[in-house]
Structures are given as structure tokens and as C-alpha cells.
Amino acid sequence: METIGADIIIQILREEGVDVIFGYPGANTLPLHDRLTNSQIRHYLMRHEQAAAHAADGYARATGKVGVCLATSGPGATNLVTGIATAYMDSTPMVALTAQVSTSLLGQDAFQETDIIGITMPITKHSYQVHDVNNIAHTLRQAFELAKTGRPGPVLVDLPRDILASKCEPAEKQSASALKTNGKIVEDPEQLEKIAKVLNQSERPILIIGGGVKLSNSFHLIRELIEKAKIPFVTTMMGIGSVDTTNGYNLGLIGTHGNELANKMVHQCDFILAVGTRFSDRSTAQIEEFAPLAKIAQIDIDPTSIGKSIKINLPYIGDINETLAALLPLIDEKEKSEWLQRIDTERDAIVQKLSDSGCGQAGDIIRMVQDTMPKETTVTADVGLNQIWTIRTWRPRGPRSLITSGGMGTMGFSLPASIGVKVGTPERAVVAITGDGGFYMNIQELATIGYYNLPIKIVVINNGHLGMIRQIQYHFYNGRFNTIDLGRNVDFVAVARGFGIQGCRIALEEDPKCGIETMVNSYGPFLLEAVVDPENYVYPIIPPGCSNIEMMYERLA
Amino acid sequence: MFRKIREQEQTISILVNNQPGVLSRVGGVFGRHGYNIKSLCVAETTNPEISRITLTSESDPDFTEKIKKQLDKLVDVIEVSDLSGQAFIQREMMLIGVTIKEGTQSEILRAIETFGCRIVTMTSDYFILEITGHQDETAAILKFFQSFGVEETNRTGSIAIQRNRPRAKI
Numbered sequence: 007m008e009t010i011g012a013d014i015i016i017q018i019l020r021e022e023g024v025d026v027i028f029g030y031p032g033a034n035t036l037p038l039h040d041r042l043t044n045s046q047i048r049h050y051l052m053r054h055e056q057a058a059a060h061a062a063d064g065y066a067r068a069t070g071k072v073g074v075c076l077a078t079s080g081p082g083a084t085n086l087v088t089g090i091a092t093a094y095m096d097s098t099p100m101v102a103l104t105a106q107v108s109t110s111l112l113g114q115d116a117f118q119e120t121d122i123i124g125i126t127m128p129i130t131k132h133s134y135q136v137h138d139v140n141n142i143a144h145t146l147r148q149a150f151e152l153a154k155t156g157r158p159g160p161v162l163v164d165l166p167r168d169i170l171a172s173k174c175e176p177a178e179k180q181s182a183s184a185l186k187t188n189g190k191i192v193e194d195p196e197q198l199e200k201i202a203k204v205l206n207q208s209e210r211p212i213l214i215i216g217g218g219v220k221l222s223n224s225f226h227l228i229r230e231l232i233e234k235a236k237i238p239f240v241t242t243m244m245g246i247g248s249v250d251t252t253n254g255y256n257l258g259l260i261g262t263h264g265n266e267l268a269n270k271m272v273h274q275c276d277f278i279l280a281v282g283t284r285f286s287d288r289s290t291a292q293i294e295e296f297a298p299l300a301k302i303a304q305i306d307i308d309p310t311s312i313g314k315s316i317k318i319n320l321p322y323i324g325d326i327n328e329t330l331a332a333l334l335p336l337i338d339e340k341e342k343s344e345w346l347q348r349i350d351t352e353r354d355a356i357v358q359k360l361s362d363s364g365c366g367q368a369g370d371i372i373r374m375v376q377d378t379m380p381k382e383t384t385v386t387a388d389v390g391l392n393q394i395w396t397i398r399t400w401r402p403r404g405p406r407s408l409i410t411s412g413g414m415g416t417m418g419f420s421l422p423a424s425i426g427v428k429v430g431t432p433e434r435a436v437v438a439i440t441g442d443g444g445f446y447m448n449i450q451e452l453a454t455i456g457y458y459n460l461p462i463k464i465v466v467i468n469n470g471h472l473g474m475i476r477q478i479q480y481h482f483y484n485g486r487f488n489t490i491d492l493g494r495n496v497d498f499v500a501v502a503r504g505f506g507i508q509g510c511r512i513a514l515e516e517d518p519k520c521g522i523e524t525m526v527n528s529y530g531p532f533l534l535e536a537v538v539d540p541e542n543y544v545y546p547i548i549p550p551g552c553s554n555i556e557m558m559y560e561r562l563a
Numbered sequence: 564m565f566r567k568i569r570e571q572e573q574t575i576s577i578l579v580n581n582q583p584g585v586l587s588r589v590g591g592v593f594g595r596h597g598y599n600i601k602s603l604c605v606a607e608t609t610n611p612e613i614s615r616i617t618l619t620s621e622s623d624p625d626f627t628e629k630i631k632k633q634l635d636k637l638v639d640v641i642e643v644s645d646l647s648g649q650a651f652i653q654r655e656m657m658l659i660g661v662t663i664k665e666g667t668q669s670e671i672l673r674a675i676e677t678f679g680c681r682i683v684t685m686t687s688d689y690f691i692l693e694i695t696g697h698q699d700e701t702a703a704i705l706k707f708f709q710s711f712g713v714e715e716t717n718r719t720g721s722i723a724i725q726r727n728r729p730r731a732k733i
Contacts, residue, residue: 152638
């Protein structure tokens with residue numbers, strides 16, 4: 007067979023260490039799909055392109071490698087959009103390959119033509135349309151380099167059909183990268199010394215761990231920092247799972263759906279060391295009242311994330327891993343401080359007040375699931391109440407073991423993402439937790455899971471409602487519920503069975519343990535429908551427009 | 564995001580790859596941040612692979628700093644410089660069409676000579692004038708001719724260059 011553009015793509019993908027693609031074919035992808043058949047790359051045929059993007063995202067988050075998805079032109083490409091945006095918001099390294107109509111047809115409104123470069127411009131780090139078969143290798147190498155360096159993110163490569171099918175020579179071995187270094191990183195030892203000095207002198211320091219800690223694989227260094235400085239830490243939603251949260255220094259999640267302890271102590275602290283976080287509105291709530299007593303030092307690789315929403319006293323632009331390594335020797339070894347004792351007292355008081363950790367029966371079910379599953383389990387959470395219940399209840403016991411859509415808040419993420427997680431880390435058990443609302447959004451992926459017989463344990467927490475919106479209507483719209491009732495008319499267990507997946511239904515009051523054990527002991531994929539009360543909300547919550555310490559535990563009179 | 568404090572004119576000069584789609588990426592950064600571009604000038608540099616974009620906008624300097632960082636992240640952007648913080652030369656060109664009414668001809672011709680503008684084309688009752696200078700100058704000249712009846716105007720927008728010799732040449 008003569009070498010064509012599609013072969014070059016496979017050659018470069020292999021060179022980049024890609025062995026899995028999540029995709030969906032169409033007329034314009036065919037030159038590539040045809041050549042994939044005999045390649046060493048496994049192509050998972052999803053049931054929707056959005057799911058392909060989420061699966062690639064889940065794969066990347068679980069493995070730390072670049073996730074790759076592939077879709078055809080037109081609707082295939084536009085279906086990727088939500089998935090690409092999700093990856094962009096959470097800085098997932100991803101390469102999205104889209105086929106395009108032939109170059110001779112570009113701009114003519116040809117069948118299944120769409121300007122995917124234009125559409126995805128604000129949600130990709132960069133995008134390329136290849137116009138010459140001899141540029142494929144260089145472009146694709148750049149795309150991978152860009153996706154994984156600096157602050158990672160999705161890069162889209164649009165491939166016209168005729169370019170995929172054009173004859174060419176095999177690509178030459180990679181020469182030196184021609185890519186501009188992304189955001190010139192300046193080493194600034196003086197600034198690091200200043201940060202260390204302020205930290206050493208602070209009486210009430212707090213470390214905020216963001217998603218950047220995961221992205222830079224700084225799990226060990228961040229733990230060393232915590233233990234050396236005896237510094238209590240809070241995590242953002244993206245930071246969860248970076249550190250074993252059971253180590254005593256953890257104050258929990260900050261922000262609008264965070265733990266009281268975390269929000270309260272951040273409000274009282276005199277110094278914040280923020281690592282790999284962008285101070286999103288969900289983390290800070292009302293920004294003017296965030297940490298009013300604290301000096302803030304921020305370490306991030308992305309200059310645009312520093313001081314974007316809040317004034318930073320000590321900014322530092324750099325790779326977190328390298329920066330922490332340089333910072334650690336400058337940090338004084340501390341004894342347990344008065345601050346930590348004060349935190350322990352607060353912690354005890356809150357535990358007394360909120361015995362169920364604010365998640366109700368849904369939290370109990372999630373806890374039981376984790377206790378029954380093997381220790382080496384990765385969980386994916388969807389968006390809505392189920393997400394907050396999961397991140398507040400599940401205790402991640404290792405890096406990359408809790409995966410959820412934070413920035414974008416994409417409902418329907420959990421199920422397809424779990425496919426990527428399972429494919430990427432087959433040695434680990436995988437639980438996909440979702441609400442009924444998010445489950446409907448990518449329910450077709452049950453077919454993919456069944457077809458490939460991926461042993462994913464799916465937990466649908468069914469309250470028959472869009473629970474988080476219901477809670478907002480309950481608290482802030484005087485309980486005028488509307489457009490949130492999803493009904494109880496669907497039998498999820500029967501639906502699963504229809505897709506070739508075993509399942510059972512549990513409720514907390516009817517021996518849930520038995521059902522959970524059946525799921526955990528099942529061999530293949532399994533769906534567990536956990537029925538909970540629609541009034542099982544999450545507490546505390548922060549009313550819109552309020553500060554992080556104005557937590558609500560019940561409805562306002 | 565749409566804060567309007569301490570607004571002043573900002574002049575930003577950007578070197579970019581001379582490729583299709585680059586202007587829309589640069590423009591997208593401004594648009595997404597609610598930042599209006601007042602004038603925009605794009606032309607190839609002496610290196611045909613690189614273009615220079617000069618744009619002006621009214622905004623507070625902190626905000627401009629944030630936009631600069633965003634622009635710096637674009638793959639096709641080679642260098643961003645905010646000229647507002649340094650000494651720079653600024654010029655724009657304007658073409659205006661002016662009607663000649665009875666008895667105004669000699670006054671108009673005197674003014675043209677005084678201002679040092681150039682007549683591009685002229686008939687007995689209408690002429691087109693080319694004005695080049697700092698935008699304050701072009702604005703003043705335009706204002707003067709408006710009293711005679713300006714029919715049409717078009718301006719290039721600012722181009723700018725720093726006053727001091729640059730450290731390294733591109």
C-alpha cells in the first residue's frame with residue numbers, strides 16, 4: 007500500500023505514544039479509519055461524538071497522557087464541542103482530530119462542512135487546519151507538544167479528506183521542536199525566598215491546592231510541603247485527589263459548595279499559598295470578601311491565571327513541580343502550631359453540628375459504595391448534587407482517583423469519562439456516579455460499555471429531579487419548583503438490561519448493602535440505581551452573591 | 564470584566580505570524596474580554612512571514628496588562644508590546660473630501676499650505692485632501708475643514724513605533 011496522509015497521522019500518533027483513540031467515523035474520516043484497522047492503535051467506537059471527547063478527557067485525567075478523540079466533519083465535529091470545552095476549562099491535555107471536506111470544497115457549504123476552527127477558537131489552546139499532506143507530521147507533533155506543555159489543554163487538528171488520502175513519503179524522524187515556548191518561564195529565586203519568608207513567619211497559613219498540582223504530577227512534593235511546614239490545606243474541586251485527604255491537615259473543599267471548616271479557616275488565615283489554582287468564582291464566592299486577612303502568594307504556570315480575579319501579593323510564574331522543589335528547602339520545619347489546635351477545635355464543633363457531613367442518605371450510599379469497592383478505585387462524578395455528594399464523601403486515596411467536570415460543569419460527563427478512565431487504567435476498579443439528569447444526557451454510552459464489556463460500576467443516584475436546581479428553587483425562589491421534575495417513569499434497571507448490562511435498584515431503607523455487594527462482586531459492567539429523596543439536598547451552601555462564610559444550613563424564613 | 568476606571572488611550576503593537584485566521588484569534592481575545600478596538604492597522608513587516616498589528620483602545624492600564632498576557636498565550640503571536648508606557652511616535656493618515664463653495668477657494672488653499680496637507684484630486688467644486696500626522700493634528704485639521712463642508716472622511720487608524728532604538732531587531 008502506498009503511504010498516504012492518514013498513515014502519517016498514525017505514524018505520529020504512535021511516535022507520541024498513543025495506543026487508544028475514542029471516535030466515530032464518517033465519510034470524511036474514512037481514509038484514516040481505513041488505515042487504523044491495521045495499526046497498533048485501538049479505536050473505541052463511541053455512540054456519540056460528545057462521549058468520545060469526554061472519554062478522551064477521562065483517559066487523560068486518569069493517566070496523565072494526552073487523550074485523543076476523532077470525529078468526522080460537520081455534525082461529528084460540532085458534537086465534540088461540549089467535550090472540548092470541558093477539557094479546556096479543566097486544562098486536560100487533549101488532541102481532537104476532526105475530518106473536514108476536501109480542500110477544493112472548503113467554503114462552499116459542502117455536505118457536512120462546518121468551520122470547526124472558528125467554532126472552537128475560544129475553547130482550544132490552538133487549532134490547525136492542514137492544507138498540505140507534507141505538513142501533517144509537523145502540525146500533529148506541534149499539537150501534541152502544545153496540548154501537554156505549559157498549562158495543558160485541548161488542541162484541534164482539522165484534516166480535509168483529500169489531505170488524508172494524498173500520497174506522500176513517510177514522515178522523517180522528529181527534529182528539534184519548532185514551537186514557541188509557551189509563556190516564557192522566568193526563574194526568580196528572590197521571589198521564592200520572599201514567599202518562603204512570609205510563609206515561615208505567618209501564624210495562620212493555609213495552602214490552597216488546585217488542579218495544577220495534579221497536572222504537574224506534584225503529588226509527592228505537595229505532601230512534603232504540608233508535612234514540613236505543618237500547613238493545613240484546602241482543595242478546590244479540581245485539586246481534590248492530589249493529596250490523601252485523610253492525613254489530618256485537610257480542611258476540605260473551599261467555595262460555594264465547600265466544607266464549613268475550609269471556608270471558615272480561609273476567612274481567618276493570615277497567609278495563603280495558592281498552588282495551581284485560578285481563584286474561580288466557585289472557589290472564592292464573593293471575591294471582595296474572600297480571605298480578608300490574608301496575604302496571598304500564587305504559584306501557577308499560566309501567567310493569565312495569576313491575579314485574574316483577585317489581587318496577589320506574591321505572584322510566581324512557573325512549573326509547580328520545579329517551583330515546589332526549589333521552595334521546599336527554604337521552608338522551616340515547624341512544630342504543631344496554635345493555629346492547628348484552633349482548627350481541630352473548630353473541626354470537632356462542625357462534626358457535632360453536621361453529623362452526616364451535609365450529604366444525607368445519598369452520602370451514606372456513596373460511603374457504602376466506597377467501603378465495598380476495592381481500595382484502588384477511581385470514581386468519576388457527574389455534575390449537580392451527585393457531584394457535591396461525591397466530592398464531599400468520597401475519600402480519594404491516590405492521585406487521579408477522583409475525576410469530575412469542574413470548570414465547565416458538564417452534565418453527562420461521568421459515564422463517558424469513566425470509559426476513558428477504565429480503558430486508560432484497566433488495573434483499577436472504576437465507579438461512575440451520576441444523577442438521573444446527567445445520566446440521560448449520555449445514556450447511549452451504556453451501549454459502548456456493554457459492547458466492549460468494560461467492567462464499570464455505574465451508580466445512578468435517582469431523585470427523579472434536577473436536584474441542585476431544585477435546591478436553588480427551594481432556597482432562593484420561595485420553593486416555586488418548575489422544570490425540574492424528571493419523573494419516576496423510567497426503569498433504569500430495565501434500561502441497563504436492554505443494553506446488555508446487569509443492574510439492580512436499592513434504597514437506603516431497604517437493605518442497600520446487598521445491592522452494593524452484588525454490584526461490586528459482579529464480573530462485568532453493572533448499573534446500580536440508588537433511589538433517594540428529592541429533598542436530600544447538600545449543606546451547607548452559599549447563597550448567590552454572598553461570601554464564603556455566609557453558609558446556609560436551612561431554608562431562610 | 565467591563566470595569567471602566569482610569570480609562571486612557573492604550574497603543575499596543577503586536578508581531579504575529581502572517582497567516583490566515585490570525586487576526587480573528589487576536590480580535591477574539593479583545594472581543595471576549597469586552598474590550599473595544601478603537602483603531603487597527605495590519606501590515607507585513609520586512610519579513611514577509613511576520614505581520615505587525617497596531618491597535619489602540621481606551622481602557623485602564625491594569626486591564627491592558629491582562630489582555631497582553633492573554634495575547635501572549637496565542638501561538639501565532641510572537642511579541643506584544645504596550646507602547647503606552649514608553650516614548651513612541653504615532654501617525655495616522657486621513658483622506659477627506661471637501662466641497663468648495665463660492666468665495667472659499669483662496670481661504671482653503673491658504674489653509675492647505677499652512678497645514679502642510681496634500682491635495683490628491685480636485686475639481687472646481689470638490690477636492691480630496693490627504694492629511695498625515697499625529698491623531699491630534701489630523702483631528703484638528705479635520706475640524707477646521709468641517710466648517711467648509713466635509714462630504715466624506717476615511718482614516719487609517721494609528722501606526723506607532725517606539726522612539727528609542729530597539730535592543731534587537733526582528
